[in-house]
Amino acid sequence: MSLRFIPPAAALAVAMAVLLPAPGTAHAADFTVRSVEVPELKGVFGEVKSRTVVPARARIGGTVRSVTVSEGDSVREGDEIALVVDDKNALNLNAADAKLKELQSQLDNAKLELDRAQQLLARGAASQARLDTAKTQFDVATNQLTASEADRAVILQRAREGAVLAPADGRVLTVPVTPGSVVLAGDEIARVASGPYSLRLSLPERHAASIREGGTVRIGERGISQDKAGTPATARPGRIVKVYPEISAGRVMADVEVDGLGSYFVNERTLVWVEIGRRSVLAVPAALIRTQHGIDYVTLATAGGPLDVPVILGERFAGDDGERVEILTGLKDGDVISAAGR
Incomplete structure (x- = not known):
C-alpha cells in the first residue's frame, strides 16, 4: 500500500476545517437576541412625608415664658417643649x-x-x-x-398645664412662637412629625388603573437631578402601601414604603420610577456592546463571518445575568451576537 503525499498547506486547511466551527455557528458564549418583556417605567418625583404630623398646643392662654426646642430637634412623648404662664x-x-x-x-x-x-x-x-x-x-x-x-x-x-408637652415621639418641624408671644388655649406651639415616613407620589390620572397596592417601584439616590438619582437599574426597590381613592386635579396619590427615609427632610423630593405597564424589547448584555468614536457596536456571527453592526441604545435595566441594554435599532429577533468579536 502506497502513501499519498499531502502538501503542508492542504493539511493545515483540513485541520482548521475540523477544529473550527462552520461560519454562522453560535459559540457557547454567544448571545442570541430574543424579545423579552420588561416593565415600562415612568419617572416621577416623590415627596418624603410623615404619615402623622401632630400639633403641640397650648392648654391655657397666657404668655410664652420659654421655648426649649427648635426646628429639627427630636423629642419624646411627654417632653416639655415650652412653658406658658398666666x-x-x-x-x-x-x-x-x-x-x-x-x-x-x-x-x-x-x-x-x-x-x-x-x-x-x-x-x-x-x-x-x-x-x-x-x-x-x-x-x-x-x-x-x-x-x-x-x-x-x-x-x-x-x-x-402651662407646660406644653410633646404629643408623640418624633421630629419638630416648625415652632411658630417665641418667648414673649401671647397665645390662647388651643394655639399651636410646635408641629411634630411622628412618622413613620413614606414617599408620596402624584401620578397623572391616566395611570390610575396601572398602579396597585403591593406593587414595586424603584427609588433613586437622594437628589432631584438625574445625575444624582442614577438609573432604574441602580435604584433600590420600594413597595406601594397605599393608593388613595380620590383623584384631585387630575392626579392620583400613592404612598411608597422604603427603608432609610428617616434621614431625609420632610417634603424633600427624590426621583422614583413607577411601573405603569409592560412592553416587549430587544435587550443584550451590556458587556457585548462596545463604543468606538462615539458609536455603539455589536458583533454579529453571520455566515460570512463576524460583522460589526452599529446600534442605538435605549434604557438599561437589571437582567437575570447582569445589566442589560435595550436595543432600539440595528438588531432583530434571532440575531446571534458573537462574544469572541467583543
Whole structure:
C-alpha cells in the first residue's frame, strides 16, 4: 500500500476545517437576541412625608415664658417643649390661700362652739337645739374649707398645664412662637412629625388603573437631578402601601414604603420610577456592546463571518445575568451576537 503525499498547506486547511466551527455557528458564549418583556417605567418625583404630623398646643392662654426646642430637634412623648404662664394664676393662688386661712379660722371657731355645746348639754345647762346648731355650723365650715381646697387645686393644675408637652415621639418641624408671644388655649406651639415616613407620589390620572397596592417601584439616590438619582437599574426597590381613592386635579396619590427615609427632610423630593405597564424589547448584555468614536457596536456571527453592526441604545435595566441594554435599532429577533468579536 502506497502513501499519498499531502502538501503542508492542504493539511493545515483540513485541520482548521475540523477544529473550527462552520461560519454562522453560535459559540457557547454567544448571545442570541430574543424579545423579552420588561416593565415600562415612568419617572416621577416623590415627596418624603410623615404619615402623622401632630400639633403641640397650648392648654391655657397666657404668655410664652420659654421655648426649649427648635426646628429639627427630636423629642419624646411627654417632653416639655415650652412653658406658658398666666400671671392671673399667681393672683388667684394668693386669693385661694387667703380664703383657706379664713375658712380654717371659721372651722376652728365652729369646733370650739361644738365642744362647748356638748359640755353644756352634758351638764344640763344647754338645750339639744343649741348642740344641733353648733354641729351644723361646724359641718358647713368643714365643707367650705374642702371646697376652697379643691378650688386651690384647680388653680395649681391650671398653672401646671402651662407646660406644653410633646404629643408623640418624633421630629419638630416648625415652632411658630417665641418667648414673649401671647397665645390662647388651643394655639399651636410646635408641629411634630411622628412618622413613620413614606414617599408620596402624584401620578397623572391616566395611570390610575396601572398602579396597585403591593406593587414595586424603584427609588433613586437622594437628589432631584438625574445625575444624582442614577438609573432604574441602580435604584433600590420600594413597595406601594397605599393608593388613595380620590383623584384631585387630575392626579392620583400613592404612598411608597422604603427603608432609610428617616434621614431625609420632610417634603424633600427624590426621583422614583413607577411601573405603569409592560412592553416587549430587544435587550443584550451590556458587556457585548462596545463604543468606538462615539458609536455603539455589536458583533454579529453571520455566515460570512463576524460583522460589526452599529446600534442605538435605549434604557438599561437589571437582567437575570447582569445589566442589560435595550436595543432600539440595528438588531432583530434571532440575531446571534458573537462574544469572541467583543
